Amino acid sequence: MDTYKEKRDLIIKGNIVKAILALAGPIMLNNLIQTIYNLTDTYWVGQLGGTEVAAITLIWPIVFFLLALGFGINIAGTSLISQYTGADDKENATRVSGQIVSFSLYFSIIIGIIGLFVAEPIIKMMGGEGRLLELASNYLKIIFAGMPAIFLFLAFTSIKQGQGDTVTPMKYSAISVALNMVLDPIFIFGLDLGVRGAALATIFSRSVFAIYAIYTLFYRKTGIQLHLKHLILKPNLLKKIIKIGLPSSLGQSSAALGFIFLNAFIISFGKSTLAAFGIGNRINSVILMPAMGIGNALATIVGQNLGADQIKRARQAVKTSAVLTTVLLTSGGIILYPFVPTIIRAFNTEPAIVSQGTFYLRLISLSLPLMGFFQIFVGTFQGSGHTLMAMFIMTGRLWALRIPLIILFKKYTDWGSSSVWYAMVLSNAIISLVGFIMYLTGKWQKKVIKKKPPLTGSEVDQNLDIDN
Incomplete structure (x- = not known):
C-alpha cells in the first residue's frame, strides 16, 4: 500500500485518536524546530552585541506580516487538497497543488523585489536610525531576496499536509535547521559577515531544502506528482483558491498588526509589564x-x-x-x-x-x-x-x-x-x-468542493465549486 492511500485510509477510516496524534506529532516537532531556527540566529548574533540583536528583533514583525499574506493561499491549498484527497480525486488535488506552487513563487518574487527598495524606509518609520538602521536594513534585504525559498517551502508543506503527510516537511525542516546551525558561525564569524551572515545562512539553508522539496513533487510518484502543465496559471481556478485564502491572509496579517498595537498599549503600563508579557508568552x-x-x-x-x-x-x-x-x-x-x-x-x-x-x-x-x-x-x-x-x-x-x-x-x-x-x-x-x-x-x-467526473481542457477550472 502506498503512503498516500495509507494516510487517507487512516484519516477517513482508522482510529480517530491515532489519526490526530499521527498528524499532530510532526507538526508539533516542526513548530519546535522553527523555534530553534530563531533561537540559533539570536544566539550567534548575540555574540556580536546588543545592537545586532536589536536589529534582528526590530524587523521580525515586518517578516511575520509579509509571511501572513502568503499563509492564506497555503491554508486554502491544504483545505482544497485535503477535501479532494478525501473524495479520492487525485487529479484535481494535483491541479490545485500546481497553482499553489506557481502563485507562491510569483507572489514571493514580487514581494522580494519591492522589499529591496522599501526595507530601509520601513525601518526608519519604525524608529531605526544610525547603526541599528544599517544592520536591520542589511538583514531585511537579504530576507526579502530569499522570500521565494520561504514561500515555496510553505507551499510544499501545505500540499503535503493536505494529503495527510506531516512527517516529510518536518524532516526537511529539521535537516535545514541543522545546516543553519553549522553555517551561522561560519558566515557570521568565519567570513566576517556579521548580521548579514546570519541572514545568508538562514536563506541558504532554507533555499537548499525548498528546491529539493519542490523537486520531489515532480519526481516522486508517491502521492501528488506535478508536471510542468500544472504550473501554468489558470485564472478561474486561481481566483477560487484566492477566494478561500484571502480571509486567512487578512486574519493572519491583521493579527500580526494587532500585536504591534497590543505591545504599544502594554508598554503604557511600564517596561516591566511588557517584559513580563514577553517572557510569559x-x-x-x-x-x-x-x-x-x-x-x-x-x-x-x-x-x-x-x-x-x-x-x-x-x-x-x-x-x-x-x-x-x-x-x-x-x-x-x-x-x-x-x-x-x-x-x-x-x-x-x-x-x-x-x-x-x-x-x-x-x-x-x-x-x-x-x-x-x-x-x-x-x-x-x-x-x-x-x-x-x-x-x-x-x-x-x-x-x-x-x-x-x-x-x-x-x-x-x-x-x-x-x-x-x-x-x-x-x-x-x-x-x-x-x-x-x-x-x-x-x-x-458544507464542503467547498463538488465531486464531479474528471474534466479536460479549460473545463477543469469549473470543477471547483466554492461556497465560502
Missing part, C-alpha cells in the same frame, strides 16, 4: 504547542472527511481533538503552576518583572483550555474551507475584544497592569464561546 508558546499541532492536524482531518462525505466523522474528530487539547493543556497548566516563579527568574530576576510575570503566567495556566478551544475552532473552519469564520474569530479576539478590554479596564478600574492579564483571559473565554456558537450552526460542514 515565550513560556506559554511552548505549553501551547500540542494544541497548535492538534489544531493544524484537525484542518486536514476535517477536510478529508468532508471530502469523503463523512460529516459525522468530521464532527467526531473535532470533539476528540477538543478533549485531547483539554487534557494536555490542563495537565501542562497544573505541572507549570508551582514552578512559575522559578521559571520567570531564569529569564529575569528584577522583582517587578518576576512579580508580574508570575501573576500573568499562573492566570494563563489556569485558563489554557480556552486557548486550546480557540485553536480547535480555527483548525475546523480552515480545514472545511470556511475561512471567513476563522478570520472572524482570529481578528475578533484581538481587535474587538482584547485591545478594547485593556483600554476599558485601564480607564475604569484600579487593577493596574493586571488589566492586561484579565483582558487576555476574558477575550479568550468570549471568543471560545463565539467559536462554539459558530460551530453549532453547522455551516462549516
Whole structure:
C-alpha cells in the first residue's frame, strides 16, 4: 500500500485518536524546530552585541506580516487538497497543488523585489536610525531576496499536509535547521559577515531544502506528482483558491498588526509589564504547542472527511481533538503552576518583572483550555474551507475584544497592569464561546468542493465549486 492511500485510509477510516496524534506529532516537532531556527540566529548574533540583536528583533514583525499574506493561499491549498484527497480525486488535488506552487513563487518574487527598495524606509518609520538602521536594513534585504525559498517551502508543506503527510516537511525542516546551525558561525564569524551572515545562512539553508522539496513533487510518484502543465496559471481556478485564502491572509496579517498595537498599549503600563508579557508568552508558546499541532492536524482531518462525505466523522474528530487539547493543556497548566516563579527568574530576576510575570503566567495556566478551544475552532473552519469564520474569530479576539478590554479596564478600574492579564483571559473565554456558537450552526460542514467526473481542457477550472 502506498503512503498516500495509507494516510487517507487512516484519516477517513482508522482510529480517530491515532489519526490526530499521527498528524499532530510532526507538526508539533516542526513548530519546535522553527523555534530553534530563531533561537540559533539570536544566539550567534548575540555574540556580536546588543545592537545586532536589536536589529534582528526590530524587523521580525515586518517578516511575520509579509509571511501572513502568503499563509492564506497555503491554508486554502491544504483545505482544497485535503477535501479532494478525501473524495479520492487525485487529479484535481494535483491541479490545485500546481497553482499553489506557481502563485507562491510569483507572489514571493514580487514581494522580494519591492522589499529591496522599501526595507530601509520601513525601518526608519519604525524608529531605526544610525547603526541599528544599517544592520536591520542589511538583514531585511537579504530576507526579502530569499522570500521565494520561504514561500515555496510553505507551499510544499501545505500540499503535503493536505494529503495527510506531516512527517516529510518536518524532516526537511529539521535537516535545514541543522545546516543553519553549522553555517551561522561560519558566515557570521568565519567570513566576517556579521548580521548579514546570519541572514545568508538562514536563506541558504532554507533555499537548499525548498528546491529539493519542490523537486520531489515532480519526481516522486508517491502521492501528488506535478508536471510542468500544472504550473501554468489558470485564472478561474486561481481566483477560487484566492477566494478561500484571502480571509486567512487578512486574519493572519491583521493579527500580526494587532500585536504591534497590543505591545504599544502594554508598554503604557511600564517596561516591566511588557517584559513580563514577553517572557510569559515565550513560556506559554511552548505549553501551547500540542494544541497548535492538534489544531493544524484537525484542518486536514476535517477536510478529508468532508471530502469523503463523512460529516459525522468530521464532527467526531473535532470533539476528540477538543478533549485531547483539554487534557494536555490542563495537565501542562497544573505541572507549570508551582514552578512559575522559578521559571520567570531564569529569564529575569528584577522583582517587578518576576512579580508580574508570575501573576500573568499562573492566570494563563489556569485558563489554557480556552486557548486550546480557540485553536480547535480555527483548525475546523480552515480545514472545511470556511475561512471567513476563522478570520472572524482570529481578528475578533484581538481587535474587538482584547485591545478594547485593556483600554476599558485601564480607564475604569484600579487593577493596574493586571488589566492586561484579565483582558487576555476574558477575550479568550468570549471568543471560545463565539467559536462554539459558530460551530453549532453547522455551516462549516458544507464542503467547498463538488465531486464531479474528471474534466479536460479549460473545463477543469469549473470543477471547483466554492461556497465560502
